[in-house]
Amino acid sequence: MKKLIKGNDAIAMAAIEAGCRFYYGYPITPQNDIPEYLAREFPKIGGTFLQAESEIGAINMILGSAAAGKRAMISSSGPGISLMQEGISYMSGSEIPAVIVNIQRSGPGLGGISPSQGDYFQATRGGGHGDYRTPVFAPSSVQEMYDLTFLAFDVADEYRNPVVVLADGMLGQMKEPLDLRHPPQRELPEKTWALTGCAGRKPQLLKSLYLGHRELDKHCWDLWKKYQRIISREIRFEEVETKDADLVVVAFGSAARISKTAVKDARKEGLKVGLFRPISLWPYPEQRLEELAKTAKAFLVVELNTGQMVEDVKMSVGKDKPIHFYGRPPGADALPMPIEILDQIREVYP
């Protein structure tokens, strides 16, 4: 049985179903449905919804609840996500897990509230200060908003790391039929590290400051080892008709969704075109792209920005095959139509 649900609501519903009971946030378009949903539903089930004084306050409240071992989520967009970066860095350094949802709007600055993919660098390159990574999952449907939120909580808890769900205003605001069955959930280790008071055990500490001789060096390499485990186990992507494709369109999230229609239309015209859609943006599915580069003749990267993920594609594919880019940094009505992407496909088709 499917229900017609809005993308943002799907995230809020998944959070509840995944056992999250702590949400702190600050209003910003186009993600307000998430706090509003939880403000309504949490009180009924003993959850904590708190509207913070700022995103800085909110991310540190998350830090506090998550440090106590609770599943906690925060959502925001654009400027709000920027304000959270210090907190995300501390959580990464202190290995405190939580889910951070970015319903992207356009920037830089106040930018606009239209959908965008301009935060790809911020999300995949750490965003805050220091040597850390956060897994990033990019849904491209309401169903995936739901499923990947479950996954994000599990991955966060399994690796003790903040995890980002990177969607955008289009996915957040649109309605689609949603299958409310839970995706498979993982067996997770007990949170023995949580701060709950030291009754019956030695006092514990969560910190990111390491001043001793080579302590930080060791800490960073320990984190690195964890990131390697994440790279080896958490890569996700989708492929559509890539097997015999001469041209592979690479796109994620909303851009992938629009591109998918264009790819199908191109096939109808007899063009051998496929779609490669990274779902985990970090870790990036570079190996699979590298393999595709052996059979494909060219690539076309489509993004709702002036070119960010294209750098990862270039790194994966190398210099042997042409990599074209079609970017649509957003504006009020700047989302590309499938026909516009089809035009690009025709133009660069090898």
Added chain:
Amino acid sequence: MSQDKPAREPRLVNPRPRTLIDRPSHFCPGCHHGIIHRLVAEAIDYFNVRERAIGVASVGCSVFLYDFMDTDVLEAPHGRASAAATGMRRALPDKVIYTYQGDGDLAAIGTAEIIHTANRGETISVVFVNNTNYGMTGGQMAPTTLLGQKTTTTPYGRDFRRDGYPIRMAEMLATLEGVAFSARGAVNKPANVRRTRELIRRAFEVQLKGIGLGFVEVLSACPTDWGLKPLEAIKRVEEELIPYYPLGIFKDKKEADHL
């Protein structure tokens, strides 16, 4: 002669509190952070809540709170201890949550967080150490720096025309409904230490009774960054700080009289 009297075992009148870990402090000679740590530990022992207590350390000279307090400790980003404590409080309703924050931390970068934490009436205890400068980073101006005080970033003295006025947090927070207790103490002489011990105890008590947020500002010497000898620094607390930052209780709610 008195040699017939049985020799008395030497006895510590005021032994180390259980919650204060027995290790050499890293603070500079004459720094008051150590005394204030002890008073916090005494309050935790007094209410016998060490195993239920969780400290939130701030960024400043007291960042190593966990080296001295034998409780769980969370290290918060600079200025954000009260927000992190809010998250803790909401997640662990039956635990005892306390923050320990410097004046740069609480009264500059963390002003928004403390005001709103206080205004929400989070039942936490906040120990605010006002040493009129940024100790850890080498003695720069803080919002609490006195007019005319020379710091590394006010080499000619703090000038109100450029830097505004020293901020009185205890008085300001006392105006907020969510604050159950707000007071200022000092630890520059035994009488003040004893008084401050009571203030910190009360800041924990209002939390334990669920009345609201307990706030204690403690005037603290920073001889190193003040460029004074420890005894001179103690004198400065008495002669310069206390006249501007009066000691006392600015609010003490006896019960949660929510409007």
